[in-house]
Amino acid sequence: xxxxxxxxxxxxxxxxxxxxxxxxxxxxxxxxxxxxxxxxxxxxxxxxxxxxxxxxxxxxxxxxxxxxxxxxxxxxxxxxxxxxxxxxxxxxxxxxxxxxxxxxxxxxxxx
Amino acid sequence: xxxxxxxxxxxxxxxxxxxxxxxxxxxxxxxxxxxxxxxxxxxxxxxxxxxxxxxxxxxxxxxxxxxxxxxxxxxxxxxxxxxxxxxxxxxxxxxxxxxxxxxxxxxxxxx
Numbered sequence: 001x002x003x004x005x006x007x008x009x010x011x012x013x014x015x016x017x018x019x020x021x022x023x024x025x026x027x028x029x030x031x032x033x034x035x036x037x038x039x040x041x042x043x044x045x046x047x048x049x050x051x052x053x054x055x056x057x058x059x060x061x062x063x064x065x066x067x068x069x070x071x072x073x074x075x076x077x078x079x080x081x082x083x084x085x086x087x088x089x090x091x092x093x094x095x096x097x098x099x100x101x102x103x104x105x106x107x108x109x110x111x
Numbered sequence: 112x113x114x115x116x117x118x119x120x121x122x123x124x125x126x127x128x129x130x131x132x133x134x135x136x137x138x139x140x141x142x143x144x145x146x147x148x149x150x151x152x153x154x155x156x157x158x159x160x161x162x163x164x165x166x167x168x169x170x171x172x173x174x175x176x177x178x179x180x181x182x183x184x185x186x187x188x189x190x191x192x193x194x195x196x197x198x199x200x201x202x203x204x205x206x207x208x209x210x211x212x213x214x215x216x217x218x219x220x221x222x
Contacts, residue, residue, distance in 0.1 A: 002153065033209065043154075043199065045209035056207055090153060098142050098161075098203065100210060102154035 003027065004093050004103035012109045018079040021106045025072055025093030031055070032074040033100060034066055038087040049074055081110045115213035117200050122219045129187040131216045133200030138181060140202040144210065145174065145185045148197045157185070157198075187218075195220045 003026035013019055025032050034046040036059075045058035049068035060066075063081075068074040078085060086109050092100040116134040123129045135143060144159040160167045160174045160183075167174045173186040187194055197217050201210040 002155070004153075031208070035210075042214045043201075043210075043212035045211070048208055056209055058209055092154075099156065099159065101156060102146070104153040 002101040002103065004091060004101055006089075006091050006103040006106050008106060009104065010107045010109070012111065013081060014111055015081055015083060017081050017110075018077065019081065019108065021076040021078070021089050021091075021108075023074045023076070023091030023093075023103060025074070025091075026095075026101055029093035029095045029101075030072065031094045032068055032072070033092040033094075034060075034074070034076050035090045035092065035102075036087045037090060037105070043090075046076070078108070083110050086110045115200055115202060115211055117198075117213040117216045119214065120217050120219070122221065123190050125190060125192055125220055125222050127190055129185075129190045129194070129218055129220075131185045131187075131198050131200075131218065133183040133185075133213055135181050135183060135200065135202040136211065137202060137204045138178070139205040141205050142203040143174075143176060143183050144199075144201040144203070145172075145183075146199040146201060146212075148199065148215070150196075154199065190218075190220050192220045192222065194218060 005024045030051045033048045046060040048056040066076045088105045090105045092102045094100045145157045146154040171188045175184045197215040199215045200213040
């Protein structure tokens, strides 16, 4: 158990819908990262927050957004969902930039 | 290209050593990582090596780094059936905090 929690574990929704994925980092970790894992693209970095502020952006679509709250938990919002958004979404946290600990992931299925 | 390269599949017999290889992209990468993913689970950080090191040993795991060739390997001694999983190599580039992952090597350990 890495200490990073993610909810929900599974999410099934329809095209065009909007969902929110939640992540609670390890106690004391200020940084939260979001990654998407799909069969064709592998693991892709989406976005990073540090202590409530956006720190870095990767291959994140405009339909996707994230935020980190004062209690350091983070939410990833995915809107206008398409079939291709079906993937595993991982959150990771770190206190030092050299080690990222991953949560168990949220499996999103878009029908 | 920008890809971290790994072979897709490796099969070994229980008790043998496994060697998983990886070629990374950025000579300025500061840290290199090995993560393990079991079916239906998140990414477990196995070990990492700082770029000024050649080797790191941690119980049954040995990491070798050849900076000249940008080659990283993970050796698992006395491989067990519980080691069957997907192993991901990742680099942290000097320019950022996100991890750049390979596509993963699926290790199958047979009795």
